[in-house]
Amino acid sequence: MSLQEVLERLAIHLPDDMMEALHVHSKEREGRNVQLQLMNEQELAEGIKWMGQIEVFKHIVPLWTDDHSNYVGIYVEGPLAYKLCYISHEETDLSPAYRSAFSLIAELEQNPALEWEQLRKDYPSGEDISTEQLAEDIRCMNELRALLEKDSPVDDDVRCQHLYSLMAITPTCELDSLLPYLDDEDMYVQERACVLLGHHGYEPATELLKEVVKHGSPNGKLAARKALSMIRSKQMAKH
Structure with a gap:
């Protein structure tokens, strides 16, 4: 049974051009020493089954694995449809890392031996994104906000x-x-x-981050200190 047949049997649809790109990608990586490998049909079916039973995973289909119980999944529904996230066996963070399967495939073709942490990601994005990408990101932001408001109160x-x-x-x-x-x-x-504002070196957040250092949660305090350090480093790099 092919990847497409597994997805069709489960009423999961991916665009035709994406399916073709995944098929070509799978053939090109057969027998090669790579860190991320497309899952076979049995792995895919099993992954979809167990993830479908967990609320936070219900719109995600796993496609790649590193054979260490970590996966790269694709959103198949909702505001984030067709964006890719990393599913770690250690800590759950399902935020998008790639805009699409095309983007990850292009990165893997250039760097087949790199581990996930070493790959260049699309998100968080910099200032060099296109007008179309900016519009898409803002659309996703607005839809996620609307989803949170609509479903409030929502599971933590x-x-x-x-x-x-x-x-x-x-x-x-x-x-x-x-x-x-x-x-x-x-x-x-x-x-x-705190982490993301530090990553971007967002100076307007400085005073609020200082407040988090004083009065925030234990996690927040540590992250705020690191963020302030990153902001200072970016400020110094400008001069």
């Missing part, structure tokens, strides 16, 4: 993963929208807001 784990995704795809011109999450009651959300 689901809310956390939605916000992880929302923050990951936030473009640099919209970073101000992340500032309220520095005061979020969920310490993991607060921590992630």
Whole structure:
């Protein structure tokens, strides 16, 4: 049974050009020493089955594995449809890392032996994204916000993963929208807001980050210190 047949049997649809790209990618990687390998039909069917039983995974289909119980999955429904995330066996973070399967395939073709952590990701994005990509990211942001408001109150784990995704795809011109999450009651959300604002070197967050250092959650305090250090480093690099 082919990848396409497994997906069709489970009523999961991927665009035809994406299916063709995955088919070619699979053939090219057969027998090669690679860190990420497309799953075979049995692995795929089993992965879809167990993930479908867990709320935070229900819109994700695993496609690649590193044979260490880590996966790369594709969103097949919702605001993040066709974006890719990493499914770690250690810590759950389902925020998008790639805009599409095409993007990851291109990166893997250039760097077949690299592990996931070493690959260049699409998200968080920099200032060099196209007008079309910016519009797409803002659309996803708005749809995720609407989803959170519509389903409120939502399961804490689901809310956390939605916000992880929302923050990951936030473009640099919209970073101000992340500032309220520095005061979020969920310490993991607060921590992630600190991490991303530090990653972007977002100077307007400096005073709020200092407040998190003083009064935040244990996770937030540590992340805020690191974020302030990153912001200072980026400031120094400019001069």
